Amino acid sequence: MHSLAFDVSHTLAGGLVLISFMMLYQDRLYSLLNVFAFHAVVLALSVAWQAFVQQAPHLYITAAIALVFKAIVIPVALHRIVKQLGIHRDIESAVGIGPTMLAGMALVALSMVLMLRVTAEADPLAREDLAFALSVVLLGLLVMVTRRNAVSQVVGFMSLENGLVLAATGAKGMPLVVEISVAFSILIAFIVIGIFLFRIRERFDSVDVSALDDYRGEHR
Amino acid sequence: MSAASFDPVAAVLLIPIGSAALLAALPGYRLTARLNVVASFATFLAALSLFVIERPQPGPYVLVDDLNIVFIVLNTFVGFTTSIFSASYIAHELETGQLTPLYMRFYHAMYQTMMFGMNLAFVSNNIGLMWVAVEIATLTTVLMVGIYRTHAALEAAWKYFILGSVGIAFALFGTILVYMAARPIVGEGQDGMVWTLLIRHAAAFDPELLNVAFIFLFLGYGTKVGLAPLHAWLPDAHAEGPTPISAVLSGLLLNVALYALLRFKILLVANPSAIAPGPLMVTMGLVSLIFAAFMLYRRRDIKRLFAYSSIEHMGIIVFAFGMGGPLANFAGLLHMVMHSLTKSAIFYAVGHISQIKGTQRINRIRGLTVTHPVLGWGFVAGVIAIAGLPPLGIFMSEFLVVSSTFARQPLLAIALVFGLLLAFGALTLRLTSVAFGQPRGSSASADASYVPMFAHLALVLCAGIYLPAPLVVWFQHVARLLG
Numbered sequence: 159m160h161s162l163a164f165d166v167s168h169t170l171a172g173g174l175v176l177i178s179f180m181m182l183y184q185d186r187l188y189s190l191l192n193v194f195a196f197h198a199v200v201l202a203l204s205v206a207w208q209a210f211v212q213q214a215p216h217l218y219i220t221a222a223i224a225l226v227f228k229a230i231v232i233p234v235a236l237h238r239i240v241k242q243l244g245i246h247r248d249i250e251s252a253v254g255i256g257p258t259m260l261a262g263m264a265l266v267a268l269s270m271v272l273m274l275r276v277t278a279e280a281d282p283l284a285r286e287d288l289a290f291a292l293s294v295v296l297l298g299l300l301v302m303v304t305r306r307n308a309v310s311q312v313v314g315f316m317s318l319e320n321g322l323v324l325a326a327t328g329a330k331g332m333p334l335v336v337e338i339s340v341a342f343s344i345l346i347a348f349i350v351i352g353i354f355l356f357r358i359r360e361r362f363d364s365v366d367v368s369a370l371d372d373y374r375g376e377h378r
Numbered sequence: 379m380s381a382a383s384f385d386p387v388a389a390v391l392l393i394p395i396g397s398a399a400l401l402a403a404l405p406g407y408r409l410t411a412r413l414n415v416v417a418s419f420a421t422f423l424a425a426l427s428l429f430v431i432e433r434p435q436p437g438p439y440v441l442v443d444d445l446n447i448v449f450i451v452l453n454t455f456v457g458f459t460t461s462i463f464s465a466s467y468i469a470h471e472l473e474t475g476q477l478t479p480l481y482m483r484f485y486h487a488m489y490q491t492m493m494f495g496m497n498l499a500f501v502s503n504n505i506g507l508m509w510v511a512v513e514i515a516t517l518t519t520v521l522m523v524g525i526y527r528t529h530a531a532l533e534a535a536w537k538y539f540i541l542g543s544v545g546i547a548f549a550l551f552g553t554i555l556v557y558m559a560a561r562p563i564v565g566e567g568q569d570g571m572v573w574t575l576l577i578r579h580a581a582a583f584d585p586e587l588l589n590v591a592f593i594f595l596f597l598g599y600g601t602k603v604g605l606a607p608l609h610a611w612l613p614d615a616h617a618e619g620p621t622p623i624s625a626v627l628s629g630l631l632l633n634v635a636l637y638a639l640l641r642f643k644i645l646l647v648a649n650p651s652a653i654a655p656g657p658l659m660v661t662m663g664l665v666s667l668i669f670a671a672f673m674l675y676r677r678r679d680i681k682r683l684f685a686y687s688s689i690e691h692m693g694i695i696v697f698a699f700g701m702g703g704p705l706a707n708f709a710g711l712l713h714m715v716m717h718s719l720t721k722s723a724i725f726y727a728v729g730h731i732s733q734i735k736g737t738q739r740i741n742r743i744r745g746l747t748v749t750h751p752v753l754g755w756g757f758v759a760g761v762i763a764i765a766g767l768p769p770l771g772i773f774m775s776e777f778l779v780v781s782s783t784f785a786r787q788p789l790l791a792i793a794l795v796f797g798l799l800l801a802f803g804a805l806t807l808r809l810t811s812v813a814f815g816q817p818r819g820s821s822a823s824a825d826a827s828y829v830p831m832f833a834h835l836a837l838v839l840c841a842g843i844y845l846p847a848p849l850v851v852w853f854q855h856v857a858r859l860l861g
Contacts, residue, residue, distance in 0.1 A: 276589070288554075325554045
């Protein structure tokens with residue numbers, strides 16, 4: 159039974175890393191949002207599996223939050239924003255796909271080497287989870303860095319938070335405080351983002367962050 | 379309410395959050411601005427009462443000890459004086475149509491929510507709760523920075539949001555790793571996140587896990603402190619938000635992140651086989667100091683200038699705490715208090731100056747001491763204080779930092795003094811151009827609140843000349859706690 163528990167959670171967490179890679183090369187906003195929704199579904203499955211394995215019912219709530227908010231509500235809302243703003247055609251990435259993928263692989267290798275070494279004492283379930291979680295976090299960061307569009311930066315940020323949820327649920331018996339706070343932060347973050355997107359739209363008729371770059375405070 | 383049932387910790391938290399709800403509901407800015415002052419004052423009194431009333435036992439969520447009481451009192455005091463400044467500043471913004479009454483309600487509610495977040499971060503005994511509190515404080519300030527809705531303000535807020543979120547994400551990952559390290563020893567669940575329990579068992583934690591956790595925590599909370607490679611959000615956020623927010627950002631929010639860092643530093647020091655956090659903090663502190671000192675020369679925007687000066691001083695403070703030991707910790711603690719008081723006083727002056735002159739460009743402001751003697755000389759006093767000239771408080775704390783470094787690492791002291799002199803030069807250069815010479819720009823009379831500014835400067839002057847003995851004893855005690 160233990161090996162099955164391990165294999166399933168390993169597969170799900172590894173799946174999250176793979177989907178993070180898929181995000182890296184999406185060149186259209188709609189498809190990026192779809193991949194993100196898929197990411198959230200896999201996260202929900204992974205969290206639910208952890209809840210089952212650890213016999214921690216409160217984790218089912220986290221899974222439900224991930225499923226409802228991240229896989230359905232937020233992608234749908236972002237879809238609408240993208241549609242209203244008419245920016246669905248393409249994503250302007252600051253870095254080409256090739257270098258991005260290479261950087262992504264390097265980051266995953268880095269987090270594997272780092273986490274597997276330092277968590278040698280921990281139980282294998284948490285160990286693999288942490289290594290994968292750090293990969294997801296770093297890949298989310300990479301998405302944020304390589305995209306210039308505000309919406310895709312937001313998607314990168316949320317996939318980064320998915321990695322954090324994965325890490326928090328992998329740590330056995332971690333108190334509920336963290337789950338609530340993570341969910342809470344996502345909600346607030348989304349409110350903030352919503353406000354900002356509309357403000358940026360109002361000001362620039364575009365959500366391309368490069369439009370903001372012209373307005374350096376100092377006019378250097 | 380009888381004295382026995384009065385709970386100062388609850389008051390420090392409930393007054394801000396309660397008044398935030400109230401301020402969001404009430405219309406009319408005159409009333410709400412005053413209410414904001416009253417609420418901040420009440421919070422300050424509640425914080426002061428922590429000195430006299432017996433402290434609560436550390437529970438799973440709340441902790442009041444000698445370390446955080448310093449931070450809480452400083453936080454609520456500057457929060458109170460800033461609310462006075464904010465009342466007069468905001469009145470002007472409303473007159474000139476920069477802000478509408480609706481935004482005022484939002485502004486005041488956010489101000490109190492931010493105070494709540496910061497106080498919560500200080501009193502929390504739970505590293506998860508502390509993280510949530512820092513996140514609350516950050517998000518509210520993001521909204522405040524963007525309140526003017528100009529291009530520059532939006533860019534600043536977006537950058538702040540993105541960098542702040544990445545920082546806070548790393549901090550959470552570090553927090554999870556600390557829990558992982560604690561789990562085998564402290565046990566599962568709540569206990570694994572309670573700081574007082576963690577510190578008791580820290581010596582038995584897996585050192586490698588703790589090391590990696592500290593790297594993440596240092597990067598995460600270090601972003602919020604504004605340490606050099608991660609500082610990019612700070613100048614923009616300070617320059618583009620309303621000036622009262624610049625004052626609390628510099629004076630208080632940086633301290634919150636620093637406090638979180640110090641808590642984890644104590645944890646790491648308690649484990650003999652973990653890496654020493656000192657060298658890392660010393661390096662980042664020095665880099666921030668020297669980098670910011672060079673950047674000071676090229677500033678053309680007055681608020682941005684003092685934002686870089688904040689990076690410089692946070693560098694000095696982190697350097698001092700990184701050196702460790704009773705004397706350096708004492709110096710770092712004193713410098714932190716002095717910096718908060720001085721920097722907020724400067725921002726009060728700068729806020730009124732930029733309102734009168736209608737610009738933040740340094741080369742459009744000349745001869746302040748001629749046109750606005752009170753404001754101008756107050757500004758001069760503030761800049762002299764922040765540049766570290768005697769007899770003001772920052773001179774004393776910088777002197778202590780330098781002398782304690784000389785005693786132990788003379789080579790580092792050379793780098794430190796180099797950075798200090800560099801920053802000193804830049805600040806005096808800008809000061810002479812702004813304060814003296816042929817007046818330039820509007821000379822309309824200032825409808826300013828001088829009380830907060832001069833109160834802060836008086837305190838800084840007092841500290842420079844004479845530190846009361848009980849305060850010295852207290853700080854020495856805290857310095858020993860910090861290890």
